[in-house]
Amino acid sequence: MAPRESPRPRKRHRHHNDKRRSQGGTPRRSRHEATSSHTESQALSADSLAKLNQLNQRERTKPQEVTPKKTRRKREREVVDEQIVVERSRKQHKRKKRRVVSGALLEEGNGEKLRGLRGGARSEEQYQEGESRKKKFWIIGVVALVVLIIIIVVAVVVSKKKSGGSSNSSSNSTSEAGKPSNSNLNGIDESSIPAGAKGTDLDPFSWYDTTDFNVTYTNETVGDLPIMGLNSTWDDSTTANPNVPAIGSAWGSYEDRPARGVNIGGWLSLEPFITPSLFSGGIVDEYTLTQSLGTNAKATLEKHYATFVSEQTFKDIADAGLDHVRIPFSYWAVVTYDGDPYVYRTSWRYLLRGIEWARKYGLRINLDVHGLPGSQNGWNHSGRLGPIGWLNGTDGTLNAQRSLDLHDRLSKFFAQDRYKNIIAFYGLCNEPKMTALNTTDVLDWTTSAFTTVRNNGIDAYVVFGDGFMGLANWQGKLQGNSGLILDVHQYVIFNADQIAYNHSKKVTYVCSDTGGGWIQQSEQSMNVATGFGPTIFAEWSQADTDCAPNLNNVGAGTRWEGDYDIGDSSTTVSSPDCPTKNSQCSCDSANGDPSTYSDTYKQFLQMFAEAQMASFEKGWGWFYWTWVTEDATQWSYQLGMAAGILPKKAYAPDFNCSSTVPSFSGLPETY
Incomplete structure (x- = not known):
C-alpha cells in the first residue's frame, strides 16, 4: 500500500470556495492568503473603527493639546493589534468546532499543531490540549503496533510448526x-x-x-508396494449389521449367506456417466482426460479421490444393510509405462484408506482390477476407449506379462495378515471382452494369474469375468481350481431384445426359473454339471433404459431412442428400441428428477431391483453398480434410497419373486 499523503489545508478552503460559488457568492479568501497585519486591519470591526474615529475627533477638537504623532500612531497600533487578536481567536474557535478529521496529521492534536504552524499563535490552553491529544494518539498507535507484531509472530510460529x-x-x-x-x-x-x-x-x-x-x-514396502498412510494396528471386531458376522469371524458359506454389496465405481477408475463433470470437450476416457490435463492431472484427480468418497460413504453403505464393497481400481495405482498419461500411484493410497474405512464399519472387500495394461475390452472404464491391446495386437503378449507382474505385486501386498479377514474376493480382470479375444489365451492367462496369487498367499476367493460368453458356456472350463469364482454382470438394457421388454415382463424375466430367465441362469451356473460352479453377480442396476447421459460412451446416443452409434456398424441402432418401437420413446422421464416419478414408476423400479436381488441370491450374492453418481439416479444406490426406489435395508426387501408381478397398467412403456 502506498504511503498516505498529509492532507493539505488549502483543499478544505477550496471546497468552501466552491460551495460559495455554487451559491452565487464571492469566494472567501483563506486566512493563509493574508500577507500582512495591514491587510488584516482592513477587516476590523465597526467598534474598532469607531474608537479610531473618536481618537481622531478628540485630536481635532483639542488643538491646544495636540498629541504627539508618535503617541497617536502607537495607540492606533494597540487598537488594531487588540482587534487582530480578538478576530484570530474568534476564527480559530469557529474552525475548531467545524473541523473534519481526514488524515494522519489532522488526527487529534496534530491537526491543531498544523494549523498553529501555518496560521499564527495559539493560546497556551489550546497548545496543551493539542499536545495531550498528540500523546494519546501515539500511545494508541504504539499499542496497536505491538498487538499487530504479536499476531504476526504467532502466525509465523504456527505456520513453521505445521510445515x-x-x-x-x-x-x-x-x-x-x-x-x-x-x-x-x-x-x-x-x-x-x-x-x-x-x-x-x-x-x-x-x-x-x-x-x-x-x-x-x-x-517401507510389501511386494514392492508402499504401505504409506497405514497405521500399524487394525481392528476386525466390527460387524456391518446383525445378520452377518464380524470381519474377524468366518463368513461361512456364501451359498447359504449370499453377499449383499455395492460397487464404488467412478472413484479410482473413472467413468463418464458417473462423473460427467470431468468429461467435456472431446474427453472420452481417463486416458484422454489425463492427457488433456497434463501437469494438472494429479491435482485434479487427487481432489476427486478425496471428495467423491469419504468415511461417511462407508458408514452409509453399512447403514443401508449392505455387507460388502467392491472397489474398482486400475493398473496405474501400481505402475505406469512409457507413454502413459495416467496419474501414477496416487489412487493407491486412497484404495488403502478406503479398505480401512470399510473395516471400521464391518464391510468386507471385493478387490477389482478394472483396467489392465493395453485395455482388456476397449471400453472407457478400462481407462482407454479403442482397440484392445491386452492379449491382442502388437503388444498383446507384453501386456499379458505386465498384467501377471501386476498381480504378483498386488497379491504379495494383500497377503499380509491385516487383509486376510477383510478381503473376501480378489478380482483378476474386469470384463475381458472374450467375444473379441482368443478364448484359449484368456483361459491360459487366468490360470497363470490364479496360480501366481495363490502362491503368494492370497486365501480369498479369486474372481474371473465371464467375458460375455454366456453362463452355460462355462461348464467344464477352469474347473478344478479351488476357490476360483465366476463373475457375471447382468443387465437387460444392453441387449437389443431385452431392452424392449415392457415393465411387467422385465420383472417376470428376472424372476423366471424357466425359459432362460435370470433365476434359471443363476441356478444352472451354480451347478458344475450345467455351468462353472460358484458364481457371483458383481454388477447390475435397476435402470430399465440405457438413457443415462454418457452411459454408452460420451455422445454415443441410446438404444432406447434409436440413435446409438459407437462407430461400429455391427452394433449401431438407428431406430427406437423401447417397447413401443416408435418416436414416442423418450429418455426425458427416465433422466428426470426422481421427484417427478409417478407412484407406479417408483413401484416398478423398486420391484425390478428387488427381483434382481432375489435372482442373484440364488448364486453367491450381488454387488449393485454403483453407490454414488453425480446425477444418474437409477444407477446410484445412494440416490435410489433417497428417492424411495430401493429397500430401506438391503436384507429386508418388500418383494422376493414369490409374489404376483403386477401389470403396471397406466405406466407408459415409452420410459
Missing part, C-alpha cells in the same frame, strides 16, 4: 475453499522427509488430503 520450518508447504493450508485442514500434519517436522522423497507420493506434505492417514514418513 517443519518451511514456508513453501501448502499441503495443510485452509485458505483454499473446501480444502481439508490436514491437521494431523501438526507437529510433524517437514525436515524429517528425506530430500529425495520431497514432493513424491511418499511425502505426506504433498498429499491433498491426509485425513485418517498415518503421516509419519516411511518408504
Whole structure:
C-alpha cells in the first residue's frame, strides 16, 4: 500500500470556495492568503473603527493639546493589534468546532499543531490540549503496533510448526475453499522427509488430503508396494449389521449367506456417466482426460479421490444393510509405462484408506482390477476407449506379462495378515471382452494369474469375468481350481431384445426359473454339471433404459431412442428400441428428477431391483453398480434410497419373486 499523503489545508478552503460559488457568492479568501497585519486591519470591526474615529475627533477638537504623532500612531497600533487578536481567536474557535478529521496529521492534536504552524499563535490552553491529544494518539498507535507484531509472530510460529520450518508447504493450508485442514500434519517436522522423497507420493506434505492417514514418513514396502498412510494396528471386531458376522469371524458359506454389496465405481477408475463433470470437450476416457490435463492431472484427480468418497460413504453403505464393497481400481495405482498419461500411484493410497474405512464399519472387500495394461475390452472404464491391446495386437503378449507382474505385486501386498479377514474376493480382470479375444489365451492367462496369487498367499476367493460368453458356456472350463469364482454382470438394457421388454415382463424375466430367465441362469451356473460352479453377480442396476447421459460412451446416443452409434456398424441402432418401437420413446422421464416419478414408476423400479436381488441370491450374492453418481439416479444406490426406489435395508426387501408381478397398467412403456 502506498504511503498516505498529509492532507493539505488549502483543499478544505477550496471546497468552501466552491460551495460559495455554487451559491452565487464571492469566494472567501483563506486566512493563509493574508500577507500582512495591514491587510488584516482592513477587516476590523465597526467598534474598532469607531474608537479610531473618536481618537481622531478628540485630536481635532483639542488643538491646544495636540498629541504627539508618535503617541497617536502607537495607540492606533494597540487598537488594531487588540482587534487582530480578538478576530484570530474568534476564527480559530469557529474552525475548531467545524473541523473534519481526514488524515494522519489532522488526527487529534496534530491537526491543531498544523494549523498553529501555518496560521499564527495559539493560546497556551489550546497548545496543551493539542499536545495531550498528540500523546494519546501515539500511545494508541504504539499499542496497536505491538498487538499487530504479536499476531504476526504467532502466525509465523504456527505456520513453521505445521510445515517443519518451511514456508513453501501448502499441503495443510485452509485458505483454499473446501480444502481439508490436514491437521494431523501438526507437529510433524517437514525436515524429517528425506530430500529425495520431497514432493513424491511418499511425502505426506504433498498429499491433498491426509485425513485418517498415518503421516509419519516411511518408504517401507510389501511386494514392492508402499504401505504409506497405514497405521500399524487394525481392528476386525466390527460387524456391518446383525445378520452377518464380524470381519474377524468366518463368513461361512456364501451359498447359504449370499453377499449383499455395492460397487464404488467412478472413484479410482473413472467413468463418464458417473462423473460427467470431468468429461467435456472431446474427453472420452481417463486416458484422454489425463492427457488433456497434463501437469494438472494429479491435482485434479487427487481432489476427486478425496471428495467423491469419504468415511461417511462407508458408514452409509453399512447403514443401508449392505455387507460388502467392491472397489474398482486400475493398473496405474501400481505402475505406469512409457507413454502413459495416467496419474501414477496416487489412487493407491486412497484404495488403502478406503479398505480401512470399510473395516471400521464391518464391510468386507471385493478387490477389482478394472483396467489392465493395453485395455482388456476397449471400453472407457478400462481407462482407454479403442482397440484392445491386452492379449491382442502388437503388444498383446507384453501386456499379458505386465498384467501377471501386476498381480504378483498386488497379491504379495494383500497377503499380509491385516487383509486376510477383510478381503473376501480378489478380482483378476474386469470384463475381458472374450467375444473379441482368443478364448484359449484368456483361459491360459487366468490360470497363470490364479496360480501366481495363490502362491503368494492370497486365501480369498479369486474372481474371473465371464467375458460375455454366456453362463452355460462355462461348464467344464477352469474347473478344478479351488476357490476360483465366476463373475457375471447382468443387465437387460444392453441387449437389443431385452431392452424392449415392457415393465411387467422385465420383472417376470428376472424372476423366471424357466425359459432362460435370470433365476434359471443363476441356478444352472451354480451347478458344475450345467455351468462353472460358484458364481457371483458383481454388477447390475435397476435402470430399465440405457438413457443415462454418457452411459454408452460420451455422445454415443441410446438404444432406447434409436440413435446409438459407437462407430461400429455391427452394433449401431438407428431406430427406437423401447417397447413401443416408435418416436414416442423418450429418455426425458427416465433422466428426470426422481421427484417427478409417478407412484407406479417408483413401484416398478423398486420391484425390478428387488427381483434382481432375489435372482442373484440364488448364486453367491450381488454387488449393485454403483453407490454414488453425480446425477444418474437409477444407477446410484445412494440416490435410489433417497428417492424411495430401493429397500430401506438391503436384507429386508418388500418383494422376493414369490409374489404376483403386477401389470403396471397406466405406466407408459415409452420410459
